[in-house]
Amino acid sequence: MRVLLSTYGSRGDVEPLVALAVRLRELGAQVRVCAPPDEVFARLLDRVGVEVVPVGRPMGTMAAPGTESAASRRAAELAAQYGTVVAAAEGFDVLLATGLAHFASRSAAEKLGIPYVYATFCPFLLRSPHQAPPALLPGQSFPPEVTDNLALWDLNAQTFNALHGGALNAHRASVGLPPVDDVHGFIFTDRPWLASDPALGPWRETPELDVVHTGAWILPDERPLADDLLAFLDAGTPPVFVGYGSMRGVSGDIAGVSIEAVRAHGRRVLVGSGWAELAAIDDQDDCFVVGEVNQQALFGRVAAVVHHGGAGTTTTAARAGAPQVVVPQAADQPYWAGRVAALGIGAAHDGSAPTTESLTAALATALSGEVRARARTVADGIRTDGAAVAAKLLLDAVDRTAAASRP
Structure with missing residues (x-):
C-alpha cells in the first residue's frame, strides 16, 4: 500500500502527519509526505526517516491574508502546488491531506482517480448546528439578525466561494478538471476526519456531516532534555x-x-x-x-x-x-x-x-x-492511540475501495 500524506501549514499541521506516517509504516505501508520546505519540518521528518517532498514556499515566510484580494492570491498560490503534489502522488493508492494542502491535494487525487481524505485537527472548522462558523478574515462579522447556526454556515460557504472560488476554478480549468460550486464542501468533503482528542476537542454527531473522529495524532518524542x-x-x-x-x-x-x-x-x-x-x-x-x-x-x-x-x-x-x-x-x-x-x-x-x-x-x-x-x-483520560486508529482506518478504507472495484 502506497500512501501520500500532504500538508501545508505550521508545525501543528506537520507533526501530526508525521505521527500518522510512522503508524502507517508499522502496518507495512510505503509513505511519502508533501510538506513546506522549512528546515524545522525537514529535521522532524528526517528524525523518523520518512520520505519528504518539499512543496510551496517556506511556511515561515507566509502571512495570514487580511483582505479579500490577499485571500484570493493565497488560494491561487496554494492551488499552484498541484504540480508537485500530483507528481508525488503518481502511482500511489490514496492521498490524505491536512492544513492548507486542500486545494492542490484534492484536485491531484481527483486527476489521478485515487481515494482522498481530508483531516482537520479542530472541530470548530466543521459545519454543525451546534456551533457557529469561524470568521474567515480579520474583523469579519455576520449579520446580527442571523442567529441560526446552519444559516450562518450557509453565509460562511458563500464567503468561501467569494474568496477562493475564482482562483480555485481557474486552476482546475487549467489542468482539465471541472469547476467547483461549493468551495467549503470541496475543502472539507462530506466525510472529513477529525484528529482531536475526544475530551479536549469533542464532536457532537449531526446529520450535516459524517465525521470520522480518530483521536489526536501524537508523535512520541524520546529526545532527552539538554x-x-x-x-x-x-x-x-x-x-x-x-x-x-x-x-x-x-x-x-x-x-x-x-x-x-x-x-x-x-x-x-x-x-x-x-x-x-x-x-x-x-x-x-x-x-x-x-x-x-x-x-x-x-x-x-x-x-x-x-x-x-x-x-x-x-x-x-x-x-x-x-x-x-x-x-x-x-x-x-x-x-x-x-x-x-x-x-x-x-x-x-x-x-x-x-x-x-x-x-x-x-x-x-x-x-x-x-x-x-x-x-x-x-x-489520565487523554488518548494516545489516535494515529494508530487513523492508520488502520485509512488502509482498511483503501482495501475496501479496491475490493469493490474488482470484477
Missing part, C-alpha cells in the same frame, strides 16, 4: 513555561509582559523562543530560554504552560497534567482557549495582547490547587 535545561529545572521550584509556538505576529512586548506576570507569582520562567524569537528581558537567573525542545518531556516538569492555543501544544500540556493559560492569537486558538477553561484545566485569556495585570490574573487561576488537581485528572 543538560543546561535539566540543570535549570533542578536548581529550583518548577518554572512556568511561556511560548507562542509558530506565531510570529505576537504583540511586541509579549515576552516582557509574560516574564513579569510569572515573576509576580514568585515563579521562575522558562521561555520558548519559537517563531517570534522571544528572549529574556534581563540577566536574572530565574529565567531560561530554550529553542526546539521535547515538550512531552518538559511539560511534566513545569508549574504551568502559557501558550498561544495551538492544538498540539494544548494536547501536549493536557497529557502532561500541566495547568494552562491560553493567549489565543488566531485561527482555532480561541476554540482551544475555551476548551481549556471549560474543562477547568486552566484559564482563557481575553484577547491576543495581554498586559502584565491581565496575564497575572489568568496565571492566578492556572496556578491554583484546584486547577492543578483537575489538570491531573483530565490527563
Whole structure:
C-alpha cells in the first residue's frame, strides 16, 4: 500500500502527519509526505526517516491574508502546488491531506482517480448546528439578525466561494478538471476526519456531516532534555513555561509582559523562543530560554504552560497534567482557549495582547490547587492511540475501495 500524506501549514499541521506516517509504516505501508520546505519540518521528518517532498514556499515566510484580494492570491498560490503534489502522488493508492494542502491535494487525487481524505485537527472548522462558523478574515462579522447556526454556515460557504472560488476554478480549468460550486464542501468533503482528542476537542454527531473522529495524532518524542535545561529545572521550584509556538505576529512586548506576570507569582520562567524569537528581558537567573525542545518531556516538569492555543501544544500540556493559560492569537486558538477553561484545566485569556495585570490574573487561576488537581485528572483520560486508529482506518478504507472495484 502506497500512501501520500500532504500538508501545508505550521508545525501543528506537520507533526501530526508525521505521527500518522510512522503508524502507517508499522502496518507495512510505503509513505511519502508533501510538506513546506522549512528546515524545522525537514529535521522532524528526517528524525523518523520518512520520505519528504518539499512543496510551496517556506511556511515561515507566509502571512495570514487580511483582505479579500490577499485571500484570493493565497488560494491561487496554494492551488499552484498541484504540480508537485500530483507528481508525488503518481502511482500511489490514496492521498490524505491536512492544513492548507486542500486545494492542490484534492484536485491531484481527483486527476489521478485515487481515494482522498481530508483531516482537520479542530472541530470548530466543521459545519454543525451546534456551533457557529469561524470568521474567515480579520474583523469579519455576520449579520446580527442571523442567529441560526446552519444559516450562518450557509453565509460562511458563500464567503468561501467569494474568496477562493475564482482562483480555485481557474486552476482546475487549467489542468482539465471541472469547476467547483461549493468551495467549503470541496475543502472539507462530506466525510472529513477529525484528529482531536475526544475530551479536549469533542464532536457532537449531526446529520450535516459524517465525521470520522480518530483521536489526536501524537508523535512520541524520546529526545532527552539538554543538560543546561535539566540543570535549570533542578536548581529550583518548577518554572512556568511561556511560548507562542509558530506565531510570529505576537504583540511586541509579549515576552516582557509574560516574564513579569510569572515573576509576580514568585515563579521562575522558562521561555520558548519559537517563531517570534522571544528572549529574556534581563540577566536574572530565574529565567531560561530554550529553542526546539521535547515538550512531552518538559511539560511534566513545569508549574504551568502559557501558550498561544495551538492544538498540539494544548494536547501536549493536557497529557502532561500541566495547568494552562491560553493567549489565543488566531485561527482555532480561541476554540482551544475555551476548551481549556471549560474543562477547568486552566484559564482563557481575553484577547491576543495581554498586559502584565491581565496575564497575572489568568496565571492566578492556572496556578491554583484546584486547577492543578483537575489538570491531573483530565490527563489520565487523554488518548494516545489516535494515529494508530487513523492508520488502520485509512488502509482498511483503501482495501475496501479496491475490493469493490474488482470484477
